[in-house]
Amino acid sequence: MRCAGLTAQPAGLACRSSALRGKQLVVAAPSRKPRATKAPQPTQAIASVDAPEFAQNIVISTNGADAGGVEMSKTVLGIILGGGAGSRLYPLTKKRAKPAVPLGANYRLIDIPVSNCINSGVNKIYCLTQFNSASLNRHLSSAYNSNVGGYNSRGFVEVLAASQTTTTKEWFQGTADAVRQYMWLFDEACRDGVEDFLILSGDHLYRMDYREFVEAHRAAGADITVAALPCAEREATAFGLMKIDDGGRIVEFAEKPSGDALKAMQVDTTILGLDAETAEQKPYIASMGIYVCKASTLKVMLQQKFSKQHDFGSDIIPGAKDLGAKVQAHLFKGYWEDIGTVRAFYESNLALTDSPNPNFSFYDKDAPIYTMSRFLPPSKVMGADVERSILGDGCIVEPDTRIFHSVIGLRSIIREGCVIEDSMLMGADYYEQYEECEAFQDCLPLGVGKGTHIRGAIVDKNARIGKFCKIINSEGIQESFVTEDSGWVIRDGVVVVIKDCNIPDGTVI
Incomplete structure (x- = not known):
């Protein structure tokens, strides 16, 4: 039983x-x-889904103690920084917060850090955001239903939006300021036993066991530990770089250096555990923007030492180091991608179709990625040619269609004779019958119309694309916003069809 x-x-x-x-x-x-007696062996966190009516609860239970004896569910609080206006991802962030942007056909960006937390035993999770948070809030409440945790350690996943208080009447001024403004709430968690804050970003794609991260932080006796990624020179200029001593303690920071300043940030990365060959190829250490902070230390830094500074990466972490706090680096060897731009977002999604071994896969039974259960039917493909592609739930693909190297989101409807290549279709939030549209004059059916060709594009949700359109950026334009009122823009060379827009029959982009 x-x-x-x-x-x-x-x-x-x-x-x-x-x-x-x-x-x-x-x-x-x-x-x-x-x-x-034998100590129970720790197991990977497992989620069981209980979905009475339309609600879903994700309940996490583990067999035995957390790895390394770290009681993650009781002593670690997850804080996900939802970001600001998401201007680099615009227009995908026109009607939603950045963490709510769809990912990989069935998911959203926020599901990555939340799932990493759940799989690591962190079951108390806040997401801080202030722009267009309605869809993010709806997704989190539907997916996790404030019931994350084990039998004796109930947890939650909640959105904390910027709001006025008696002491603060301003919006979040940066990542550190967002945490500072809600420190009164995090203090309550500390009274319940939380010792460390796990601070994460909502727009990164990676899979990480935070238990190892927290265990290394505590073993080193660090005040702050920064997740570090070794990188080559061609990549290093895009990151904040760090220099470390023989014990892995950070002794110097540099924000996106170049030239001689970049050369000066080279280190022997074998200190972090890399082999000699890899260390020679990757002599720089980049900050991933992921931190474990001792709760007492961070409170002092934010409220007393740096009460006017607003950013973790450029203000708080370097400042803490200068004041003598022990700031440690922790090596991360896996795949990690900052998908804060339209180009990075586009390429990261298409990379999911790589076979047989993509850099990131949703098919990992030991560390699943959770999301909202939508109770959709299987996708239906009727005589189409589908190659190197991912189809989400509830799609309908009509005959004589070709889909190549693309990600097709849930509830996508693709009419006969279409060609979809090197593209991401985010799908739709609802189904629509033909009759519903025909009842209105000049109504375009939901989805992609007959004979349309889409290449190198992102089509946002609920878009209505007419018959025999060509969305292929034939002129190779890199940036164009003059057509935003018409329902599409071009960013980083990628055509982005805006959410809820209509593209008339025969349109050529």
């Missing part, structure tokens, strides 16, 4: 359940024979 709320049982224990005034009572019966 399966125990309510548990996914694994320690050896030698049986599980019984009985109804008691409408509640489930879980009783662990002792084994019949005495045996030597």
Whole structure:
């Protein structure tokens, strides 16, 4: 018999359940024979979904203690920085917060850091945002329903939007200021046992076990630990760089240096555990914008030492180092991508289709990526040619269509004779029958119309694209916003069809 709320049982224990005034009572019966006690082996966090009616609860349970003895669910608070207006991702952020931008057919950007937290045992998670947060709030409340945690350690995933208080009447002025303004709330978590704040970004694509990160932070006795990514010279100019001593302690920072200043930031990255060959190819250490901060230290830094500074990367972290705080670097060897620009977002999504081993995959059973359950039917493909592509749930692809190297979002409707190549279609928020559109004069059906060719584009949600259109950027334009009123722009060489727009029959872009 399966125990309510548990996914694994320690050896030698049986599980019984009985109804008691409408509640489930879980009783662990002792084994019949005495045996030597053995510490339970930690397991990867697992999510079980309970979806009565239209709600979904994600409940996390683990077998035994967290890895390394770190009680993540009790002592670590996750703080996801949702970012500002998301101007580099505009127009994808025209009607939504940056973490709410769709990703990989079925997901949203916010699902990445939230899932990493859940898989790492962090079950108390706040997301700080201030621009267009309605869709983000709706997604988080539907996906996680403020019920993340184990049987004895209930957690939550909540949005904290910028708001006026008796002491602060300004919007968030930066990443550090956002945390500072809600420090009164985080203090409550500290009174309940939280020791460290795990500060994350909402627009990165990666998979990371934060337990190792926090364990290294505590083992080093650090006040702040920065996730570090070794990189080559051609990449280094785009990041904040760090120099470290033999113990991995950060001794110098430089924000996006170039020329001689860049050369001066070279270090021996074998200190972080890289082999000699890789260290020679990647002699720079870049900050990933992911931090573990001792709660008491961060409170002092934000409220006393740097009460007027607003950014973690350029103000608080370097300032803490200069004041003598122990600021440590922690090596991350996996795939990580900052998808804050339209070009990076476009390329990261298309890279998901790479075969057989993409840099990032949603098909990892040991560290799944969670999202909202939508109860959609399977996708239906009727005589189409689909190659190196991902189709989300509930799509309809009509005959004689070719889809190549593309990501097709949920509820996408692609009419017959279309060609979709090197593109991302985000799909739709709802279904629409043909009759519904025909009832209105000059109505374009939802989806992509018959005979349309789309190449090198991002088509945002609920777009209505007419018949025999060509969205291919044939002139190779890199930037153009003059057509925004017509429903599309070009950024970083990528055509972006704006959410909820209409593209008439025969349009050529």
